[in-house]
Amino acid sequence: MKRDTGFRRIIKYTYFYEKLEVKDQVILYESFHGKAMVDSPYAIFKMLVNDPKYRGYKHVWALNTTEGNLYAEEYTDHNNVEFVKVHSDKYLKYLAAAKYLINNTTFPPYFQKKAGQIYVNTWHGTPLKTLGKDMKGGLGQHKNIQRNFAHTDYLINPNIYTADKLVESHDLAGIYNGTIIHEGYPRVDLTLNANRDEIRNKMSRLVTIDKTKKIILYAPTWRGEVNSVSNTKDEIQQVIKELYQKIPDGYQLLLKVHTLMYKHIKNDKRLEEVCIPDWVDTNELLSVVDILITDYSSIFFDYLVTKKPIIFFMYDREIYETERGLYIRLDQLPGPICKDIEEVIDCMKNADTHLPFYEDKYQKYIKEFCPYDDGHATERNVEIIFQEKHTKNCFRVRNEKRNILLYCGGFLNNGITTSAINLLNNLDYSKYNLVVMDKSNYDATSTENMNKLNPMVKKFFRVGSMNTTIIESYKHNYLINKGLKNESLHKFIPRTLYNREVHRLFGDIEFDIVIDFSGYVPFWSLLFAFGNFKRKVIYQHNDMQAEYDKKINKKYKHRSNMNLIFPIYKYFDKIISVAEHTRDVNKANLQKYIPSEKAAYVHNCIDPEKVQSLVEEKSELLRVSHQQYLVMNNTTQNGILKFKGIMMPEEGKVHFVNMGRLSPEKDQKKLIIAFSKIAEVHDYVRLYIIGEGVLEHELKKLTIQLGVQDKVYFTGQLSNPFQLISTCDCFILSSNHEGQPMVLLEALIVGIPIISTDIPGSRSILQNGYGELVENSVDGLVLGMEKYLMNQLLTREFDYRTYNREALGMFYREVCGEEVEKNSVLQETKLGIYLDHTS
Structure with a gap:
């Protein structure tokens, strides 16, 4: 305070x-x-x-x-x-x-x-x-x-x-x-109904005005972004100087800048004689203007009602169209477009001549954009607002679709993000309005991922802080720091605070279903659990007890958050795991927190068309000394090409590939040790590790210690990993726990043989012959790789279309509460039916 x-x-x-x-x-x-x-x-x-x-x-x-x-x-x-x-x-x-x-x-x-x-x-x-x-x-x-x-x-x-x-x-x-x-x-109405003599007298108290001369107004818009307005003062000064020197006889020049720009020029001595203060109403000013010079400003739409000349000075047209974007074709504007000051001056001198030339466009614009500008718009709007006439x-633009709100976890590079993108690219937008709410500031990675969402998704961004009382603030911070594992603390939950925050963020918008698709962030879990929503759902993308116990750099990564999230599971209508085995593990480990009747599972959706298109996408390859490299980035300077590239798989060698965060639960350490044992016997094997994370330095150091640094390739994060994966021989997953690994589903779409540690999440996908499940150990991975090298891995074709239909059916049934008819074929087994029965 x-x-x-x-x-x-x-x-x-x-x-x-x-x-x-x-x-x-x-x-x-x-x-x-x-x-x-x-x-x-x-x-x-x-x-x-x-x-x-x-x-x-x-x-x-x-x-x-x-x-x-x-x-x-x-x-x-x-x-x-x-x-x-x-x-x-x-x-x-x-x-x-x-x-x-x-x-x-x-x-x-x-x-x-x-x-x-x-x-x-x-x-x-x-x-x-x-x-x-x-x-x-x-x-x-x-x-x-x-x-x-x-x-x-x-x-x-x-x-x-x-x-x-x-x-x-x-x-x-x-x-x-x-x-x-x-x-x-x-x-x-302020333009149409103005007392022009009164307005001129008012302006004469602010700037030097000759009442015998006509007025030319230069009114440029602002440049930049909403929260980062560019200072174009020098450009404006130069334009005013040149216009002032060559203004036609009988005219005088005034300047009115956008309110976002005014702060940059309000105290400029060189402009004070012509610059109209920000507090002057633009529409009243327009009533005494005889020629308007503007650029991309909406001021010209209002000026149309005067039926006087408009000149468009667009010296940066190409740049502006690229950096900001326009809705209307510029060649249809009701006035000449000038690229330099000489053209502007010529148009000023010949304004009356130009006006008839643009008469058709002028009238078209008045008809389309000013159909109700008759001097009585204020009266009509006031009667609507104050008398409900x-x-x-x-x-109204509200429709009858059900509204779903999701929080997806920040759109980091991880499986949750991939799963969210796939889900939102598959849902039926004829039945639902989908709103994704997320943070307000984005880095390059989260921006790229957010931009992958289906264009039908409505994106909202949190701004500001919760409106709170002192007591509510204390309670909220206490819960965030201490958690809710003590049942007696539940009576202190500031529910009013969370409802107030939902209303602050979304106003009068109503949601039928809210989904905490992340399940890791207490703030959103609290809002969704205690907001006034009709149906509340939270996801579990992993073995949550294992996540609770996970350490990174000797610190528990999720324990503090889960101390709050686990105890509020009971306030949700459904707790959704991403696989049956994962649901069963979570129910067993967290039975204190998960009401049995609320636990369900919904398989992650996939986007096979997207994966296949990325496989076929031909990224730039460069051949150096008979070896091809996948070019990551490149620069050319003074005739010298510099690039970073990844060595593509070589003929005569066997290439295993792993993809995932470089973190403890993915356990690439175990994989590297197992690979080193294989490499001792088979010199022709190679291992690609795709991804980034906190253990990168430690893992690279391990390859040196084991003497396989020349056979293990760390690629970092790849915007399109599938071109590389599809050219490798075998996908291998070494995770200690997973919910339902997206990478395995994607590898099945690619059609590459798979080896995985036998953990619940992977078992839910690979059971019934889709890949090789091995003991979760170094020896188990060694055995799996040996079986592949001996051509002893058996795989079955994955029917991804049937899988996706069933995953969506699960979502509609368990998350949305719809009555969805099950396909009779899908009742044969759990995931085992997702094979081509003819193969």
């Missing part, structure tokens, strides 16, 4: 959220995070504050400073208008108690709408450039926007095109519970 401002703010907001009653006639307005009193919230405010029907309402503006703000000055003496700073105590109170919340961007991550509040988001423009998940750059840039939208009761749009883009780009289709409105933008242009 003393050292963390953010924590103090959360504590205060939570107190107000829980204690204050909603005040029916209070409206909180916010635009651009409190930077200004502008845009559609301002248009709505101007109507309401002057309308006798709403005389009894109090209007609260979130405004970080009123100093020098002519808009705020106009209302300073109004008894029913109050200004508060964002994050201030008063702001927190009104955010928690005002019935109506009206914003054109987002409220902070700690905000969550409470029962009785009505949240209206007006957004701030028709999108030319991409939004949300469609934006290039880092994953989840839009996370707080998406979260805010999930809380809204109304999303206001100028046209159906914008409504579609907002919904789709923020993964709201099918799950959003609010109302979409497309009755026109209130802010455009819904029109034909109000609609």
Whole structure:
């Protein structure tokens, strides 16, 4: 509380959220995070504050400073208008108690709408450039926007095109519970209904304006990413300088930059004479503009209603299209596109001549993007929001599919990630809306894995921290640190905290089924166990007692987490293991925690088409001294090629291959020792080990000690391991425990012979002749490799299509609670039926 401002703010907001009653006639307005009193919230405010029907309402503006703000000055003496700073105590109170919340961007991550509040988001423009998940750059840039939208009761749009883009780009289709409105933008009324003389007089108090001259406005958008705005001040300065020197007679130049860019130039002396302050409403300004120069900004859509010339200055068109992306073809824009300043100057001088040339495109854009901009959009939107007079242009996007929420474990390079990707690539999206919730920050590995998900998956990203009381925070941290193995502690579980967090993250979105597909992360296990969901499921991807006892660097890796997760199994409707043997082991070892009737098993799904396509994918090979290498990465500098490559299998040699994390449970140490014994007798054998992990240095050191460093190849992590695996002779798994090893299923798809230690997870796949199960020891692996070298391994063909159908049937039945008819063929045995009976 003393050292963390953010924590103090959360504590205060939570107190107000829980204690204050909603005040029916209070409206909180916010635009651009409190930077200004502008845009559609301002248009709505101007109507309401002057309308006798709403005389009894109090209007609260979130405004970080009123100093020098002519808009705020106009209302300073109004008894029913109050200004508060964002994050201030008063702001927190009104955010928690005002019935109506009206914003054109987002409220902070700690905000969550409470029962009785009505949240209206007006957004701030028709999108030319991409939004949300469609934006290039880092994953989840839009996370707080998406979260805010999930809380809204109304999303206001100028046209159906914008409504579609907002919904789709923020993964709201099918799950959003609010109302979409497309009755026109209130802010455009500020342009159409403006008193132009009054606006010019107001502008003359801010910048040098000659009232006898026409106005050219240069209004560029911002560059970069949402949380990393590029400083383009120097570029803007140069453009203004060149335009200023060659501006046509009878015109004057003004500058209005995007609010995200304003902080970089607001104190620049070279621009102060032409730069309009950030707090000035852009739409009121547009009412006195005679020529607009812009780039990729949505400002031009609003300006269309003036029917005056628009010039598009896109000096970085190729770069911008590549780095940000656009929704609309630029060659269809209602004005000339200029690549350099000379073209802009020419278009300025000939603006009236150019305008008729673009008349058809101009009218087409007005019809498509401004169909309701008639000066009365504010009135219609206000009647919808405050009087519930819904029109034909109000609609919902919620569908009748069941909503499933999954947490998949961070999308690290492991079997859980592979299993999750395969499952989500196989599910029936005609019946379900699938939402994956994950962390907010991604490295290259988790980004790559996240991007492998089926495009139908809706991706949400956690932002901010839990809204908590002091007592709840103490209880939560105590449970995280101490666990719940003591039954008496269960009465202290802060269930309200976890329900509140679910609501903060997902707003009004409702989920029928939640799946903790990871089963290793206490935070998500707690949220899913105690959230108000209809059906709750948690997965066990391994022998969980063995995981509990696993040590890495002399420390128990999972013990602390499992001390909390094991005791809350009972709060889930189903505890799903990934194989029958694994379920039986977990039931036996954890019978204290797993109610027998809740234990079930569901086989991992596979993606055979993807595996086969990767086998056939021809990665770059390079031949050096009669030996082929799989090129990992390469660079060319000054005519010199430098590359890292993996030696491909050689003719006349036998190549075993292993894939998995380099960690204790995979036990590549045992495999290397066994291989060294084989290599003593058979000089022609080689071993590939694919993967990375904490034991890499130790394992490489072991190969040196055993004298097989030239016969064991550590490849590291491979984005496509299957081209290498398919050219090897035999797959070998040395694990001490597994749930249901994905690598064995993938090896079966590849069609390579398999040797594995006889552990429950592997036995569930390889029993009935799919591979060689050997004693879980060095001697057992030696025996298995000897049998292969003597051509004594018998394998049977794997019917992966039948397997996948049954795995999906299990998922629908056990996880989703559906009544799924079993295929009569599948009742013959457990996994033994997944062979071609004709072979």
